[in-house]
Amino acid sequence: MAYVPGAALLAALVVGCSAGADSSANGADSKAGSPTVTPAPPGKYKTLPAPCRTVPRGTLKDLLPGAAELPGDQQEKVFRGTASVTYDTDRKVGCSWKSNAPGATRSLSIGFERVVSYDPAVSDDDRADTVYAKKERAAGLSSSATPGPDAEKNTGTPGEQEKSKGKGEGKGEGSGEEGEPEDAAGDATASADPSSTASPSGGPGGGNSGSSSAEDALPSRLLDNLGDAAFLQDLPTRAGSTAQHRTVSVVFRTSNVVVTVRYAEQPALVTQVPDGRELQEKAQALARKLAEALSE
Numbered sequence: 001m002a003y004v005p006g007a008a009l010l011a012a013l014v015v016g017c018s019a020g021a022d023s024s025a026n027g028a029d030s031k032a033g034s035p036t037v038t039p040a041p042p043g044k045y046k047t048l049p050a051p052c053r054t055v056p057r058g059t060l061k062d063l064l065p066g067a068a069e070l071p072g073d074q075q076e077k078v079f080r081g082t083a084s085v086t087y088d089t090d091r092k093v094g095c096s097w098k099s100n101a102p103g104a105t106r107s108l109s110i111g112f113e114r115v116v117s118y119d120p121a122v123s124d125d126d127r128a129d130t131v132y133a134k135k136e137r138a139a140g141l142s143s144s145a146t147p148g149p150d151a152e153k154n155t156g157t158p159g160e161q162e163k164s165k166g167k168g169e170g171k172g173e174g175s176g177e178e179g180e181p182e183d184a185a186g187d188a189t190a191s192a193d194p195s196s197t198a199s200p201s202g203g204p205g206g207g208n209s210g211s212s213s214a215e216d217a218l219p220s221r222l223l224d225n226l227g228d229a230a231f232l233q234d235l236p237t238r239a240g241s242t243a244q245h246r247t248v249s250v251v252f253r254t255s256n257v258v259v260t261v262r263y264a265e266q267p268a269l270v271t272q273v274p275d276g277r278e279l280q281e282k283a284q285a286l287a288r289k290l291a292e293a294l295s296e
Helices: 006-030 057-063 072-080 124-138 158-168 276-295
Strands: 092-100 104-114 221-223 229-235 246-254 257-267
Touching: 057 072, 057 104, 057 276, 072 092, 104 276, 124 229, 124 246, 124 257, 229 276, 246 276, 257 276
Parallel strands: none
Antiparallel strands: 092 104, 104 257, 221 229, 229 246, 246 257
């Protein structure tokens, strides 16, 4: 029988115990060929723009009538805008402007949200699409091909959709997000009709202008050729209200950033009705400029 020194015997025992413990702890993971999780790709955008500097002054003059006629200091204050209160400027920023002209008050706000997925199996873009889809559903619109509980309300002729829209006007007025009318008229079906599509040039919807009635504007709807997905929501004054007010929101997603543009008007006289078509066209035009600036 061979003699084994005490130190050598102790070392052999330690190695054997360690190998057994590792095999037990790792289990299946220790086997050759175990699958590994490949992290989902990150989003395109790592930072957000300075929101109060994203809208050129010339555009602000057009969107805020009367502001250019104000005295120097007041004019500068209006065009400077007011930054939104946020605790993480890498994730969410915004800015708002307001002008009080003799004929009406116009207000504009923009918001940028950079979405980051903390699930390695879900990309930033997919997570941003979920955030955008929630806003789309809150507006009563859906780009999903699968019929949902509101499918009947989002089909039919544009005239029937207008009737449905009239029933839902006023819910969540001015919020632009949660609590907005769930049966707002217009979706991909309405957009397929020539009377409710964007102009052939790809810009805002065309049509006869000059009328300021609520019925003159196109209904809330999905938008084409704006980011990866987009929709417009038009919230006129609720029926029976003594104060006329209209808010148009355009929301779009591009990669992992969700952008919201809100443009509103309140006439000085209750007998005047905001021009919904003008508000829609200008809100869409600004949204497209922001999308182009982000892609640069």
